[in-house]
Amino acid sequence: MKKSQFLLLDAGPIIELFELGLWDDFIGKCDVTLCRTVACEAKWASQEDQDICIDLETYERANRIRILDVELSVVKAFYERFDLSYRTELHPGEKETLAFLHGSSEPWLLCTADAAVFKTLGVLGRSAQGISLQEALAQLGLGRNLGWKYSERFRQMYTALGQTDSIQGRGLH
Amino acid sequence: MQVGDRLRIARNAIGYTLEKVAAETEIGPSSLSEFENDKREPRFSQLSRLAELYRRSVDFFLSDDPLIEDVMLWRDAPVEEEQIKRTEAEFRQLCEQYHKLELLMGESKAVSLPQAQGSREAFSVKEASRLAENFQEQFLRGEIPSTSIRHVLEEKFHVKIFHLPIAGSAISTLSPEFGPAILLNFQSKLWRRNFDLAHEVFHLLTWNIFRDPGCQIASASEHEEKLANAFASRLLLPTDAVRDRIEDRVDDRGQISLEALDEIAREFGVSLDALLWRLPYLYNIPAESIRSYLDKAGHMRLIRPARQSDEPDRLPERYCGLAIRALREGRLSLTQFAKYMGLSYKKAEEYLADEGELTDEEVSIPIA
Numbered sequence: 001m002k003k004s005q006f007l008l009l010d011a012g013p014i015i016e017l018f019e020l021g022l023w024d025d026f027i028g029k030c031d032v033t034l035c036r037t038v039a040c041e042a043k044w045a046s047q048e049d050q051d052i053c054i055d056l057e058t059y060e061r062a063n064r065i066r067i068l069d070v071e072l073s074v075v076k077a078f079y080e081r082f083d084l085s086y087r088t089e090l091h092p093g094e095k096e097t098l099a100f101l102h103g104s105s106e107p108w109l110l111c112t113a114d115a116a117v118f119k120t121l122g123v124l125g126r127s128a129q130g131i132s133l134q135e136a137l138a139q140l141g142l143g144r145n146l147g148w149k150y151s152e153r154f155r156q157m158y159t160a161l162g163q164t165d166s167i168q169g170r171g172l173h
Numbered sequence: 174m175q176v177g178d179r180l181r182i183a184r185n186a187i188g189y190t191l192e193k194v195a196a197e198t199e200i201g202p203s204s205l206s207e208f209e210n211d212k213r214e215p216r217f218s219q220l221s222r223l224a225e226l227y228r229r230s231v232d233f234f235l236s237d238d239p240l241i242e243d244v245m246l247w248r249d250a251p252v253e254e255e256q257i258k259r260t261e262a263e264f265r266q267l268c269e270q271y272h273k274l275e276l277l278m279g280e281s282k283a284v285s286l287p288q289a290q291g292s293r294e295a296f297s298v299k300e301a302s303r304l305a306e307n308f309q310e311q312f313l314r315g316e317i318p319s320t321s322i323r324h325v326l327e328e329k330f331h332v333k334i335f336h337l338p339i340a341g342s343a344i345s346t347l348s349p350e351f352g353p354a355i356l357l358n359f360q361s362k363l364w365r366r367n368f369d370l371a372h373e374v375f376h377l378l379t380w381n382i383f384r385d386p387g388c389q390i391a392s393a394s395e396h397e398e399k400l401a402n403a404f405a406s407r408l409l410l411p412t413d414a415v416r417d418r419i420e421d422r423v424d425d426r427g428q429i430s431l432e433a434l435d436e437i438a439r440e441f442g443v444s445l446d447a448l449l450w451r452l453p454y455l456y457n458i459p460a461e462s463i464r465s466y467l468d469k470a471g472h473m474r475l476i477r478p479a480r481q482s483d484e485p486d487r488l489p490e491r492y493c494g495l496a497i498r499a500l501r502e503g504r505l506s507l508t509q510f511a512k513y514m515g516l517s518y519k520k521a522e523e524y525l526a527d528e529g530e531l532t533d534e535e536v537s538i539p540i541a
Contacts, residue, residue, distance in 0.1 A: 011508045015518060036218030041508050044518055051517070069216045072176065079235050088276045091509045092221040092231045099217075115503025149507070149525060158503055 011042035012113035013133045029140045033066040038093035075099040089116035113149040115158040122162020123171040177211035183227040188258035228266040243348040251340035264356045271333045272351035274495035277504040289379045301400040305407035316414035319367040319442030336485040345373040347380040367442045371405035410451045445470045
C-alpha cells in the first residue's frame with residue numbers, strides 16, 4: 001500500500017527528482033499522476049553536468065505513473081474563470097492540471113515549484129491542496145534540503161498572495 | 174471565433190501543410206482536419222503541441238476575443254513565401270512573449286509612439302525630414318543619434334526590437350495586441366542595422382498614414398521607401414552636428430577627403446554612402462557628383478580596414494530584465510523562463526540560485 005496519492009503538476013519537481021536520483025523511490029512510495037502537457041514539458045534534466053532525457057511515457061506504459069488527458073472544453077471553462085493576470089501567469093501544463101483538479105472531488109495534492117500555481121490555489125480557496133516538494137519528500141521519508149522554490153516557505157508565501165487576491169476581489173471573474 | 178478557425182489561421186500563418194503538421198506532432202491529418210473544421214475537439218495536450226509547433230501561445234486558441242492578424246512590413250523580403258512565414262512566426266512569438274512579460278510585471282503601458290499627420294499622396298521628402306528633425310529634437314539626446322535611438326525606442330516607447338539571422342533586412346509592425354516592434358537582421362553590420370532601425374521608425378511613425386486598417390498588404394511602395402530613407406538619413410545625420418564635423422576637417426582649399434568623411438560616417442554610425450547621400454541636402458552638391466564619389470568610396474572600402482562591428486544581443490536587455498524579475502518574483506515558471514530566454518533548464522536554474530538571499534530584507538538598501 002502506497003503512502004500517498006499525489007498529483008505532480010510542474011515539470012520543475014519532476015526534473016528535480018530526476019536530478020536528485022529520487023524519482024524511482026518517489027513513485028514507488030506514492031501514486032503519481034500528471035497531465036500530458038506536463039509530461040511533454042519535463043523532457044530534460046541534468047546530472048553531474050550531463051543532460052539526461054526524461055521519458056515519462058515509459059513509466060506510464062509500465063503502469064508506474066498515470067498520465068491523463070484533459071478535454072479542451074474543460075480547460076477553456078476553467079481558464080475563463082480568471083482575470084488577465086492569472087491567465088497570463090499560468091503556463092499550459094499548469095492550466096491543464098489545475099483544470100483537472102478543479103473538476104475533481106478527490107483529495108488531490110498538487111506538488112509544484114511554481115508560484116502561479118500556489119497563488120491560484122489560494123485564490124480558488126484550495127490552499128490545502130498545494131504542497132512543496134520538500135514537504136512531499138519529508139512525508140515520504142525522503143527528506144532533503146532543497147532550493148527556495150521547493151520549500152514550504154515559498155508555498156506559504158505565494159498561497160497567501162492568492163488568498164489576499166481572493167479577499168480583495170481580484171483574480172476571478 | 175471557434176478553435177478550429179484559429180488552428181487553421183495559425184497553421185496557414187506559418188505555412189505548414191496538414192501533412193507536415195501530422196509528421197511533426199504524430200496527430201493524423203484527418204484528425205487535424207476535423208479539429209480545423211470544428212467536427213472534433215482536440216485534447217488540451219494536443220492543442221498545446223500544436224501551439225508549440227505554430228509558435229503561438231495556448232491563450233491564442235482559448236481566447237474568444239476577435240482575431241486581428243498583424244501586418245508585418247518587410248524591407249528586402251526574401252523571395253520564398255515559406256521563409257517569410259517562418260520568420261514572421263518566430264518574430265511574432267518573441268513579441269508575444271515580450272508582451273506577456275510586460276503584463277506579468279505590470280509594465281505594459283508606455284508612452285505611445287507619436288503618429289505623424291498627413292495624407293499618403295502629399296507626404297514629401299521634406300515632410301519626412303521634418304518628422305526626423307522633430308523626433309530627434311524631442312526624444313534623442315546628444316549629437317550622435319545612433320547611440321541613443323535604440324535605447325529611447327525600447328525604454329520610452331516600449332518598442333520591441335529583436336535581432337535574428339534572417340533573409341532580408343528588417344520587419345516592422347504596429348500590433349493592436351503587443352504594440353510597435355522591429356526585427357533587424359542579426360548578421361547585418363552595425364551601420365546597416367542603425368540605418369534599418371531608423372528606416373523602420375519612419376514606418377512606425379507613419380503607420381496610420383500608409384497602412385489601411387484591416388489591409389494585410391505587407392509591402393511599402395517605392396515612394397514610401399524613399400521617404401523612409403530620407404527620414405533615416407536625416408535622423409542619423411543631424412544637420413548642425415554633421416556640418417560641424419565636416420567643417421572641422423575641411424582643408425585650406427575648402428575640400429574634405431573621402432577618408433575624413435569615412436571617419437565622420439563611422440562616428441555617426443552610418444555608412445560612407447549614407448553620409449555622401451546626405452551632402453546634397455547639406456551643401457547643394459549635385460547628385461551626379463555624389464555618384465562619382467560613391468565609385469571612389471567603393472574603391473576606398475577595399476583598402477580601409479573593416480569596421481569593428483559589435484554583435485547585437487538576440488534578445489533585448491529590457492526583455493531579459495523583465496524575464497529575470499518575473500522569474501525571481503515567482504510570476505514565471507522556470508520552464509517558461511528557459512523557453513523565453515532560449516536556455517537549457519539547468520542554465521535557467523542559475524538565475525534562481527540565490528533567490529532566498531535576494532529576497533531577505535538584509536540585502537535591501539534603505540533609500541528614503
